[in-house]
Amino acid sequence: MARYDTIKDMEKTDKLYKIRHSLAHLLAIAALEHDPKAKLTIGPVVDNGFYYDIDFSEGKAPTPEDLKKIQKTMKKLAGRKLPFTKRTLTDDEAKKMFADNPYKMELIEGIIKEGEKATVYDTGDFTDLCEGPHVENTGEIDTDAFKIDHIAGAYWRGSEKNKMLTRIYGLAFETGKDMDEYLKMIEEAKKRDHKKLGADLDLFFMDEKVGKGLPMWTPKGTAIRFEMENFTRNLERKYEYEHVYTPYLGSEELYKTSGHLDHYTSSMYAPIDMDGDLFYLRPMACPHHIRMYQRKAWSYRDLPIRYAEIADYNRYEKSGELMGMIRVRKFTLTDAHIFVTPEQLKDEFKNVCALIKEAMEGLGLDKIVSYRFSKRDPNNKEKYYPDDNLWNKAESIMKKALDEMEFKYTEEEDEAAFYGPKLDVQAKNVNGKEDTLFTAQIDFLLPEKFDMTYTDADGTKKRPVMIHRSVIGALERTLAFLIEHYAGAFPFWLSPEQVWILPITDAHGDYAKEVLSVLKKAGIRAELHDEAETLGKKIRNGKMQKIPYLLVIGDKEVEEKTVTVESREDGNKGAVPLSELLKNLQ
């Protein structure tokens, strides 16, 4: 099934665009059959079909029943193989034809002002102001491949000052199979949506009173967060990173030196005055780690220096653009900056690749991520740091490192950062949309701007090269991907509640508490559910909450010092001695 990310993409796939646009006209015909006095406005194509904004007569806004009829009419019209014919009108003809529709008149005046000629399409008796393109005739439309989706209100021209119109949305694809796949994906995506599951599983929430775009991690979400943090730091220790902790504020001078105030201000918030000095909420920690490096003098023998930090960042986002944990105003990146000699660059970048690969495997995301090698466009002189030699060197080193690591990757021109090439770790979300989860970059520019040095073997001062890299991306965004990937059924180690203990009656409470204490001492996140509910309800709750193991405790279990295990993955595993369970869980 083809997927379309933007209207621009759709225009390229001509046929589907024509089908969708033609269906907008059929919708208009059917709407006029429902309300002959309705005034049509505009009916464009969107990324899963089309809509038409219509000014219905009073009391004639369609009910769900009406929408069914409208859809029926559309299907009938499509079956009749009606041709679409284009005509160009003189200005007078156009004005005369749409004289009783103020919306179309406004559009026509716009066309005339631009010095263009209005065109219309005829479909049977119906004529609509339209640029096209359209199908030759409605026979090209598969009647099983479209349907009315939903209805909404929309202001004329998007302005609150104008009248509220009725917008009717339709889904449309080339084949019925395409539409079924689309509907299935939407259904699945809704179930897996991280905002919905985040609330159902009580992992995080957004609170307008605290502030838009500022995530609140609940106890369960924080348990996952701590696991992600430990996972990151343990991996980094293995790869010989040093952990540092630096402030989420930086002075004006710092971001002037780094160039962020020249190139990145649109993503930054306004500064705060601290007793006469201006401070910014930091958008990135590179300058802090550079200053960490610069607290000492280094020899070539000391390099690579690798500073890792789960670092707090703030990026300017408009309220309307915030999206769950994917787009937030404050987030935490598993970040690091590595300072190497030019000779060490390739091997160190290979180390970074190995680390990223191991991290993605560890999180179980290796199946959904792909790699993109983002290079400069040598012709785009404005965007990139102007040193062809350095660029060629950086790109060829990155490519060699990727090849030697046997990474499969795509190459993309004009996607590099302004200071160097990037390895983008791309992930598809459940809507099939691809997003950059995080990146690794080679940077010759910042070491220059901060005048960084090390002493080489010959005693001369040399300039180190810098690698920026994340290891599992931003904790917020990665949590969103993990929720959607696992549909909330996290692997055992990431599960915020790993085990529920369910005594059948109060009589089993003492042994249940003993089990709880044994599990907790072993570092397992276990919860005792001894509230006055039926066992059936507790088990259902546990399954809803996607708990990996439910341990049922009744007379037999107390007597035999066992627990009856209901596993999320393997179902009922019967009675298991507590000591055996503990061994298995660890």
Add this chain to the structure above:
Amino acid sequence: MARYDTIKDMEKTDKLYKIRHSLAHLLAIAALEHDPKAKLTIGPVVDNGFYYDIDFSEGKAPTPEDLKKIQKTMKKLAGRKLPFTKRTLTDDEAKKMFADNPYKMELIEGIIKEGEKATVYDTGDFTDLCEGPHVENTGEIDTDAFKIDHIAGAYWRGSEKNKMLTRIYGLAFETGKDMDEYLKMIEEAKKRDHKKLGADLDLFFMDEKVGKGLPMWTPKGTAIRFEMENFTRNLERKYEYEHVYTPYLGSEELYKTSGHLDHYTSSMYAPIDMDGDLFYLRPMACPHHIRMYQRKAWSYRDLPIRYAEIADYNRYEKSGELMGMIRVRKFTLTDAHIFVTPEQLKDEFKNVCALIKEAMEGLGLDKIVSYRFSKRDPNNKEKYYPDDNLWNKAESIMKKALDEMEFKYTEEEDEAAFYGPKLDVQAKNVNGKEDTLFTAQIDFLLPEKFDMTYTDADGTKKRPVMIHRSVIGALERTLAFLIEHYAGAFPFWLSPEQVWILPITDAHGDYAKEVLSVLKKAGIRAELHDEAETLGKKIRNGKMQKIPYLLVIGDKEVEEKTVTVESREDGNKGAVPLSELLKNLQ
């Protein structure tokens, strides 16, 4: 030895004040002997002695040699039992007497303006404008109990617009023993000063380019930080706290509701505009944890709810008031907020006491902390939340809890928070100065302001009570105390580098690496020092860095699979099998 925190305290201890003030006059006499044309200005008492600001003739500012002479003159004068005699002058007499000293004239004009009369003290031939009080005669001054300390520049009346004068500082005490003790304490404090040791041991630094008052934690400092974090969280898990993670920003509305914008703005930075909404860098996390509580409905059976967070805070500090890690602009508090029913309050406060006690013992700070029970002043109607019943209840519950926990504490009136009584955990730093390390508080007010509720057994909505508490205070300030308390020789578990491995020659490198790998796998922070230095120098460095264990590896150790252990506490412990060492370290 008596210690004096403020000039006010000193004035209470009359005798010492008189001694110091009289010595300022002797300093003036000696200075005039050195430069008869010098113009005296003011000579007040400070918390370890006195100073005199003097406008010396050109070229006559005293050299170190001159200062020795001045001190000698002062000792001679003191030995002569010169009396101090007070006289009150008419305005004309005063103006005539000091006509050639513009500084004294300015002071006299001030006195006249206030409607007062100028007084002078005569000491031998010398007369100075002075209010007193003074000793009867210089025989009361112990000549072994004072000395010239140092010299500095100071503007007349503290304004840069005025002339720079020479300030001569003197130390003065009642007895020579007092002065010796003071000097010893200063010497010790200098050695233990957390700013000095923090730099020597490379634990943290402040970088003006990053921003004043924003600590940068180096890899070694971060290792301690992580240990403090783990220590805190493990203790909190034991006491059944839940960990949450909330943003360091909060909306204007949030801090309006909490009352911080009414009562606490002087400690807050100006707000940041985020797409039309105003956000503050948070000074406290109470409102965030309250909103965390309010995401759900709770029953009395669910309480106590305990939310803990190592939370980022920002407090407004003027540049001039910043002080190492003690006073910073951004810090991290081991914070928690507990929500209880009124019936649970006493027992829960006892839990808090037990937690704090265990925490202080765990850090080894139990010997230097003391407890202060801070109550309201019932007569101070302006400062405190006006509900005598609630206050009486809160104070009596806190007192009962403290008594039942057998805490030793002092009681202090008018030291409570505006919303409730506090338990202050007080610590003395190496200068002997007492500071509040952190607090635990009972709060009836915020639950009211946020309209918090739970459902009681009878089905009615009730108001929970809130406890604010830290467990080891702010990580920054506590690190400073730990550095000074241990003089940088941290206990093993807190040591950023626990073990150094020192191979004698390259021939021992392979086995040294094996030892490193074994220790690292066991989670021990071990460092290999195979750089080309003598063993002696490496051992000296290791001792300077206060490393708990230095492991020397030579031929014998390689052969016998041992390490020769140099322990920071116990000295040379001879050759120990690696496996035995590992067991001991764990």
